Amino acid sequence: MSIKTRLKINTIASVAAVIITGVVFIGANSQMEKVSRKETKTAVLVKGITELEILTYDYLLHHEKRSEEQWKMRYDSLQNSLLSGEFKEPAELAVLERVNNNLKGIKYNFSQLTEGYRNGQDRLSNKTTIELQERLISQMMLSSREAVSDSFKLNELTHRERENVRQKSNMLTGFLISVLAVVITSISFLINRTISEPLRKLREGTEVVGSGNLAYRINMDTKDEIGQLSRSFDQMTERLKRVSVSRDELVKENIKRRQMGNALKAANRELEAFSYSVSHDLRAPLRSIDGFSRALLEDYLDRLDEKGKDYLNRVCRASQRMGQLIDDMLILSRVVRAEMHYEEVDLSAMAREISSNLGNSRSEHRVEFIIQEGLTATGDARLLKMAMENLLGNAWKFTEKHSSAKIEFGAKRENGKQVFFVRDDGAGFDMAYVNKLFQPFQRLHELAEFSGTGVGLANVKRIIQRHGGDIWAEGAIERGAAFYFSI
Amino acid sequence: MNDRTILLVEDNPDDVELTLRALKKNNILNSVTVARDGVEALDYLFATGAYSGRDVKKLPTVVLLDLKLPKIDGMEVLKSIRSDDRTKLLPVVILTSSKEEKDLINGYKLGANSYIQKPVDFEQFTEAVRQLGLYWLLLNEPPPIEKGSL
Numbered sequence: 001m002s003i004k005t006r007l008k009i010n011t012i013a014s015v016a017a018v019i020i021t022g023v024v025f026i027g028a029n030s031q032m033e034k035v036s037r038k039e040t041k042t043a044v045l046v047k048g049i050t051e052l053e054i055l056t057y058d059y060l061l062h063h064e065k066r067s068e069e070q071w072k073m074r075y076d077s078l079q080n081s082l083l084s085g086e087f088k089e090p091a092e093l094a095v096l097e098r099v100n101n102n103l104k105g106i107k108y109n110f111s112q113l114t115e116g117y118r119n120g121q122d123r124l125s126n127k128t129t130i131e132l133q134e135r136l137i138s139q140m141m142l143s144s145r146e147a148v149s150d151s152f153k154l155n156e157l158t159h160r161e162r163e164n165v166r167q168k169s170n171m172l173t174g175f176l177i178s179v180l181a182v183v184i185t186s187i188s189f190l191i192n193r194t195i196s197e198p199l200r201k202l203r204e205g206t207e208v209v210g211s212g213n214l215a216y217r218i219n220m221d222t223k224d225e226i227g228q229l230s231r232s233f234d235q236m237t238e239r240l241k242r243v244s245v246s247r248d249e250l251v252k253e254n255i256k257r258r259q260m261g262n263a264l265k266a267a268n269r270e271l272e273a274f275s276y277s278v279s280h281d282l283r284a285p286l287r288s289i290d291g292f293s294r295a296l297l298e299d300y301l302d303r304l305d306e307k308g309k310d311y312l313n314r315v316c317r318a319s320q321r322m323g324q325l326i327d328d329m330l331i332l333s334r335v336v337r338a339e340m341h342y343e344e345v346d347l348s349a350m351a352r353e354i355s356s357n358l359g360n361s362r363s364e365h366r367v368e369f370i371i372q373e374g375l376t377a378t379g380d381a382r383l384l385k386m387a388m389e390n391l392l393g394n395a396w397k398f399t400e401k402h403s404s405a406k407i408e409f410g411a412k413r414e415n416g417k418q419v420f421f422v423r424d425d426g427a428g429f430d431m432a433y434v435n436k437l438f439q440p441f442q443r444l445h446e447l448a449e450f451s452g453t454g455v456g457l458a459n460v461k462r463i464i465q466r467h468g469g470d471i472w473a474e475g476a477i478e479r480g481a482a483f484y485f486s487i
Numbered sequence: 488m489n490d491r492t493i494l495l496v497e498d499n500p501d502d503v504e505l506t507l508r509a510l511k512k513n514n515i516l517n518s519v520t521v522a523r524d525g526v527e528a529l530d531y532l533f534a535t536g537a538y539s540g541r542d543v544k545k546l547p548t549v550v551l552l553d554l555k556l557p558k559i560d561g562m563e564v565l566k567s568i569r570s571d572d573r574t575k576l577l578p579v580v581i582l583t584s585s586k587e588e589k590d591l592i593n594g595y596k597l598g599a600n601s602y603i604q605k606p607v608d609f610e611q612f613t614e615a616v617r618q619l620g621l622y623w624l625l626l627n628e629p630p631p632i633e634k635g636s637l
């Protein structure tokens with residue numbers, strides 16, 4: 001039950017208490033009124049009978065017509081007041097009946113009297129008449145006494161009723177008030193319990209959570225407003241906990257990353273030292289091998305036969321090739337380590353420049369370059385140039401055996417992404433080995449046919465990957481090759 | 488022209504031999520003094536240590552300086568040369584197998600006059616030495632500091 005309904009019930013109960021008390025009061029009041037009306041009636045009755053008595057004496061003394069008339073009027077009004085219907089209780093009605101009968105008796109006697117007086121004024125001294133008169137008078141007196149005492153009885157009854165009504169209404173009011181007091185108190189108590197106790201729990205919960213314990217839950221299961229509030233609070237704490245957990249994880253992750261970054265830096269430094277020593281120390285002996293082989297070929301030529309010369313030439317070529325391999329390897333490691341400086345790079349212009357350099361070389365090779373205009377990408381200009389040089393250089397190299405050749409640089413949209421390509425119609429390659437192309441020192445062509453170390457495409461792939469892009473190739477033997485990349 | 492000596496700072500005897508051979512093949516017949524490490528090179532230049540009897544005013548025409556040297560490396564030697572008034576203007580050619588850009592940039596920063604990478608291919612090396620000889624020994628005027636002592 002919600003606090004709102006509870007408060008509503010309490011209000012309704014209070015209002016009901018007031019109304020009921022009012023109704024009881026009004027009821028008691030009207031009862032009292034009725035009783036006082038009865039009292040008035042009995043008073044009128046007593047007065048009327050007493051007056052009737054006085055009028056009787058008056059008549060008996062003077063025998064006046066006026067007194068007789070007055071008596072009759074008084075009697076009629078008494079009769080009327082008896083009929084007014086205030087009294088309904090059987091006891092009251094019985095008393096009234098008796099009063100009525102007595103009055104009737106009085107009336108009868110009085111009319112006998114008046115008749116007697118009217119018939120014979122002269123016979124007034126008559127003994128029987130006097131006797132009759134006396135009897136009538138005494139009878140009348142008796143009846144009137146009885147009527148008066150009955151009226152008093154009636155009065156007493158009414159009085160008792162008044163007491164009764166007063167007591168009853170007092171009792172009822174008392175009872176109702178105590179019942180309502182109990183109801184209102186208990187509801188108030190309930191409200192108090194369902195509000196202040198949960199409020200205390202809620203306050204404690206917020207204090208605990210506020211002090212940083214995000215694992216604390218209030219767990220109130222009531223369905224009222226405070227229950228809803230505390231559940232919302234629990235949910236909020238839960239969410240807060242999740243957020244702070246993910247924040248903690250983030251911090252941890254950051255530390256891990258920093259450590260990894262440091263490790264990476266250390267590895268980079270090591271790699272740098274290594275490649276420095278490679279470029280120095282590995283090349284030095286090669287230089288000796290090559291240099292002294294040549295010295296032999298030059299200074300001791302006359303003492304060497306053809307085979308000896310051939311062997312020495314092979315030694316020279318091998319050491320030169322190894323020198324080339326070392327150099328290319330160093331380039332590869334430099335690409336990996338290079339710092340990236342992002343800028344808008346005009347790839348079309350780059351392709352034009354590279355192609356004109358290739359065209360200027362001394363070779364007889366003639367190639368038609370088709371370069372799409374206005375192709376740009378965001379990236380490191382130096383590294384992207386290296387990639388483009390490799391791709392276009394390869395295209396140039398692998399079309400050299402063809403009398404005429406076409407090399408294209410362009411872009412197309414694939415899955416909403418811009419994909420650049422370098423395409424040629426040269427020697428091509430076997431698609432079965434397409435995966436080997438991008439691995440360092442892997443080549444698909446014989447050295448005797450096409451020179452090279454097999455590091456170029458590995459470099460290109462590293463460069464594209466460092467730009468967050470992808471590279472892939474298509475080709476067919478003697479039908480050319482195409483290299484696609486996205487940045 | 489023959490009093491124009493060359494100081495070759497090189498620790499690798501093979502490279503010394505090959506450099507001498509390349510010079511000879513290019514008819515550069517100046518006398519060549521060889522220093523095997525950085526300390527020896529500086530001793531020679533400033534007439535200290537083993538070279539304390541040498542006339543400090545007689546500077547070589549050109550110094551061919553390898554970078555990777557025992558004791559004091561090439562860069563340190565170059566720094567010392569450039570920070571001393573007597574040798575401030577002495578032509579120094581860095582002659583090294585290193586292809587590291589870092590070395591190249593540092594070399595020029597410290598005031599190297601030229602920079603030759605020693606290729607594996609001896610022919611290329613001979614060609615580089617030839618150009619070097621042409622420029623520094625035939626065309627280039629010796630630094631003015633020497634004029635008084637000549």
Ligand SMILES: Nc1ncnc2c1ncn2[C@@H]1O[C@H](COP(=O)(O)OP(=O)(O)O)[C@@H](O)[C@H]1O
Nearest residue numbers: 394398428443444445452453454455456457481
């Ligand atoms: N445009 C091309 N046409 C045919 N084959 C190619 C092309 N580009 C690369 N390849 C193949 O991929 C191999 C690796 O290329 P790359 O890494 O550049 O090495 P390199 O050019 O030194 O041989 C090449 O040896 C060749 O077999």
Ligand SMILES: [Mg+2]
Nearest residue numbers: 394452456457
């Ligand atoms: Mg290549």
